[in-house]
Amino acid sequence: DAGITQSPRHKVTETGTPVTLRCHQTENHRYMYWYRQDPGHGLRLIHYSYGVKDTDKGEVSDGYSVSRSKTEDFLLTLESATSSQTSVYFCAISLGQGAGGGELFFGEGSRLTVL
Amino acid sequence: DAKTTQPNSMESNEEEPVHLPCNHSTISGTDYIHWYRQLPSQGPEYVIHGLTSNVNNRMASLAIAEDRKSSTLILHRATLRDAAVYYCILREGGGATNKLIFGTGTLLAVQP
Numbered sequence: 001d002a003g004i005t006q007s008p009r010h011k012v013t014e015t016g017t018p019v020t021l022r023c024h025q026t027e028n029h030r031y032m033y034w035y036r037q038d039p040g041h042g043l044r045l046i047h048y049s050y051g052v053k054d055t056d057k058g059e060v061s062d063g064y065s066v067s068r069s070k071t072e073d074f075l076l077t078l079e080s081a082t083s084s085q086t087s088v089y090f091c092a093i094s095l096g097q098g099a100g101g102g103e104l105f106f107g108e109g110s111r112l113t114v115l
Numbered sequence: 116d117a118k119t120t121q122p123n124s125m126e127s128n129e130e131e132p133v134h135l136p137c138n139h140s141t142i143s144g145t146d147y148i149h150w151y152r153q154l155p156s157q158g159p160e161y162v163i164h165g166l167t168s169n170v171n172n173r174m175a176s177l178a179i180a181e182d183r184k185s186s187t188l189i190l191h192r193a194t195l196r197d198a199a200v201y202y203c204i205l206r207e208g209g210g211a212t213n214k215l216i217f218g219t220g221t222l223l224a225v226q227p
Contacts, residue, residue, distance in 0.1 A: 033214060035217075040219070041219070042220060043159065044217070045214055045215075090158050090159070092159075103164070104151075104159070104161060105161070106158030108157065108158055109157075
């Protein structure tokens with residue numbers, strides 16, 4: 001089974017503070033993704049990565065940055081957290097690149113509250 | 116990315132089949148149809164995907180209309196554990212990134 005670990009799983013912070021969420025995978029998958037989920041919006045793609053140091057923006061990238069310095073780790077950073085970034089954040093990896101792109105495997109989520 | 120339309124909610128009885136519809140009238144020839152589901156307090160889970168032909172796996176079946184403008188996810192015998200939000204998503208087949216754009220999905224309630 002694909003292994004994804006998200007940390008922290010829960011965090012409460014104050015407006016204006018920096019926050020970094022970490023996604024760690026154990027199987028050297030090339031593609032990794034960060035989504036956020038809010039009531040009434042489903043999941044929205046923030047950023048994704050297609051290799052070490054290769055990243056691109058998703059639907060809702062404003063206020064977020066990412067880094068991928070090694071295959072196993074994909075970091076999501078909120079430089080100055082705002083209350084609108086209170087959300088549940090999911091990391092995902094792509095398990096295959098065959099026809100149709102294969103499936104995404106999701107982590108358990110990180111719940112962030114910005115006061 | 117092409118858009119999908121799903122009912123906001125559906126209800127089913129335990130041990131009965133469930134047909135979850137999805138409309139995707141603007142689908143392009145290279146778009147794959149993916150289905151995911153999300154159980155309460157969990158991340159989304161892959162269910163099935165297909166291009167033109169109907170597909171079956173251990174979780175469900177996917178029936179794709181001949182014109183590909185709609186599809187139906189079929190759960191053959193619903194269980195209480197199948198209560199979840201089901202997402203129908205189009206994924207561009209020619210793209211190298213495999214990113215998926217989720218809609219708001221269908222909330223399936225299963226009654227005992």
